[in-house]
Amino acid sequence: MFFNKKEYKVEDLKEIDPKRYFTGRQIHELQQLYELLKDESESSNVAYSQLMSPNGVFANNELNLNDIKIYGFDFDYTLARYRPTLHNLIYDHAKTYLVEKFKYPEDILKLEYLPGLGARGLHLDIARGWLMKIDSYHNIQLGTVYHGMNPVPDKDVIAAHKGTRLSIDAIGYFGMSSNMYQFVDIFSIPEITLLRDVMQDAVTQFHKGALHNLVGNEVEKYFEPHTRLHQLLERLRAANKQIFMITNSSYWFVERGMNYLVGDDWRKLFNVIICQARKPTFFAAQKKPFREYKPENNAKSWDRVTTFKSSNVYVEGNLGTFIDLTTWSGNDVLYIGDHIYGDLADLFLKHGWRTGAILQELKEEIETVNSENFQNVIKWLNILQWLIDQLQVIPGAEADILMKRWVEERQELRSKTKDLFNPHFGSIFRTYHNPTYFHRRLARFADIYTSNVCNLYDYPLDYIFFPRRMALAHENILPTPDLNLLLLNSAKEALRTSQLNENILSGLFPQLSTNEHEKIADQKEKLFRELALTKLHPTNGLSEILKYIEKNRTQLKIGLATNAPREVADFELNILKLDQHTFFDAIIVAEEFGSGKPDPAIYLEVCKRLQLKPESCLVFEDSPSGVTSASQAQTKCIGLLTSSEKEKLVKCGAYLTVKDFTEVNLDQVLKEIPTA
Incomplete structure (x- = not known):
């Protein structure tokens, strides 16, 4: 009542100790719990997970x-x-190549590139021409297998592969084998789209030939400006960091792009520039020598390269010679690229370099995860899976029927999460609850990853990137879903209705002992006190009421009746700077008195200690239980609409309702109260 409780948000509560309180349930209990948790999940605005920055580095x-x-x-x-x-350019030119080189029907030239038909990380079953998504345990994700534009029925997939699990021989160590091919880089997306359209690959030939000429001659059309790239490179140089580039692209193409992105002086920012490197062969070859490239006459020098000169350009070569000439190796080096195999795998596994991956799709994926739709679906999916886990140990036909219904609902929710990312293939990082095969390799070969290299500019050069501690299958570091939601609900109820903790918790957790109720209540009150220091504010107008009381202190008696525990009551009075020994003539704490609101006994006891008749007392209350207690004790009760609706308080017996203390005229109100 003294505080504006709308300032306090339940979602600010921290997660509590994850003890499992629910065991050995009966079916009717689980059904009741299902309804309660579903209502709470749908009505709660608490996000299922912490929202992440789409521009973060992970x-x-x-x-x-x-x-x-x-x-x-x-x-x-x-x-x-x-x-x-x-x-669009890659797709269109590949179509032309198919028609002109392989005499494909000219009708395919009418096909248009449609974003979303492809995704990085997919596998191609070469023998069958099937595109599919595979998880980190080599399971084919059913519902993501396509032959061209047509989905392959699950039964056909299972029959062809004798199940959904693929062997390491079938999939290959790097996702490549004679049977399987993985599309790893972002250039492969139009390739996948064309493959779905016409079942043939022509992108590689175009990529080797005309692509660079077309793109390099229209940089503004095809390159996306990097507003902070020059700043990032300048910062590294200013900090005396060595900077190098190793790319498979030609110098002509790189120069066109870097002039547009950074400026004509971009070469001064690099200590070593290697073009036409032929990665990943560059990392394994030992004999291919470096050649210095002369941009002014488009020629390679045949002189042996014995040292790298800053701002000069070199082509071909191999990593062994690169390390010998630079002496750069091990944990001192961070190499950043977009291809987890072609750029990162060998450096990580064989040379001990630190590695970073750039995944342009990551930003959109995080935005989807942060969306309200995804958060709501995944929150209920997590709870439903927990309920299924409880149900499956209960035998009998009734349990089997309920299990079938819940499993079907679970599958619908899983499909919803998939469709939020991509209706054909879902997220590139997850297959439902498992990581994808692509993500597994990303986690293996990249120390850090982000959507844009310029995101590094947001971090100081002494920043430590910490991996998040993930729960192993045998660990349970997250709250059990029902306890977490119900505890939030109990906290909300305690604030809204001012019920006693024991009354709330015995209703929510009837199977727990009084001692266990007390443990939960103590945890809730501890969290409440922590948050109160910043979240609780005096109700509007309270200061004026207190001034009026001080001015007329000799004519008034002041009492307090509260359902709050003694420790909380003392804590809140201290925040208000009200001395309970001098300001109040009587204080009744429900847990000490033995009865709390809505029982009128607590207010009758206050009146008794004040030596006043109930009808001579004016009470301010803000909860239905408090108004009920005061009105049934025959006091005059004013309902504050700070936490409850007017209709509820009037129904409980409030003779007057006000928005807050600013609408209270004590001189006028007290005239209507009979004297003792």
Whole structure:
């Protein structure tokens, strides 16, 4: 009543100790719990998970930037980002190539590129021409297998592969084998789309040939401006970091792009520039020598390269010679690229470099995860799976029927989460609850990853990227869904209705002992006190009421009746700076008195100690239980609409309702109260 409780948000509560309180249930209990949790899940605005920044940098492995002395970069889709128009270009020219080179029907030229038909990380079953999504345990995700534009029935997938699990021989260690091909980089998306349309690959030939000429001659059309790329590189140089580039692209193409993205002086920012590197062969080859490239006459020098000169350009070569000439190796180096195999795998596994992956799709994926739709679906899905886990140990036909219904609902929810990302293939990082095969390789070969290389500019150069501690299958570091939601509900009820903790908790957790109720109540009150320091504010107009009381103190008697525990009551009075020994003539705490609101006994006891008749007392209350207690004790009760609706308080017996204390004229109100 003294506080504006609308300032306090239940979602600010911290997660509590994850003890499982629900065991050995009966079916009717689970059904009741299902309804309660579903109502709470749908009505609660508490996000299921912490919302993440779409522009963040995320760690698979701890990385201290203070240890990094050398920064290396790929060019395509790392330093350079491309507009969506590039995918249209690749798609259209590949169609032309198919018609002119392989005599495909000219009707395919009418096909249009449709975003969303492809996704990075998909696998191609080469023998069958099936596109599919595979998880980190080599399971085919049913519902994501396509032959061209047609979905392949689940039964056909299972029959063809004798189940859904693929062997390591079938899938290959790097997602590639004679049977399977994985589309890993973002250039593969138009390739996948064309494959679905005409079942043939022509993108590679175009990529090797005309692509760079077309894009390089229209940089503004195909390159996406990097507003902070120059700032990032300048910051690294100012901090005496060494910077290099290793790219498969030609120098002509790189120069066109970097001039547009950074400026004509971009070469001065790099200590070493390697073009036409032929990655991933570059990382394994030992004999291919470096050649210095002369941009002014488009020629390679045949002189042996014995040292790298800043701002000069080199082509071909191999990593062994690169390390010998630079002496850069190990944990001092962070290399950043977009291809987890072609850019990162060998460096991570064989050379001990630190690695970073650029995944342009990550930003959109995080925005989807942060969306209200996804948060609501995944929150209820998590709870439903917990309920199914409880139900499946109960035998009998009734349990089997309920299980069938809940499992079907679970599958519908899983499909919803998939469709929120991509209706054909879902998220590139998850297959329902498991990580995708693509994400598993990302986690294996990339220490950090982000959607844009310029996101690194938001972090100081001594920043430590910490991986998040993830729960293992045998660990349970997250709250049990029902306890978490119900505790939030109990806190909300305690604030809204001013009921006693024991009354609330015995209703929510009838199977628990009094001692267990007390433990939960103590935890809730502890959280409440922590939050009260910043979240609780005096109700509007209270200061004027207190001044009036002080001015007329000799004519008034002041009492307090509260359902709050003594510790909480003392805490709140201290916040208000009200001395309970001098300001109040009587204080009744329900847990000490033995009865609380809505029982009128607590207010009758206050009147008794004040030596006043109930009808001579004016009471301010803000909860239905408080108004009920005061009105049934025959006091005059004014209802404050700070936490309850007017209709409820009037129904409970309030003779007058006000928005807050600012609408109270005590001189006028007290004239209507008979004297003792």
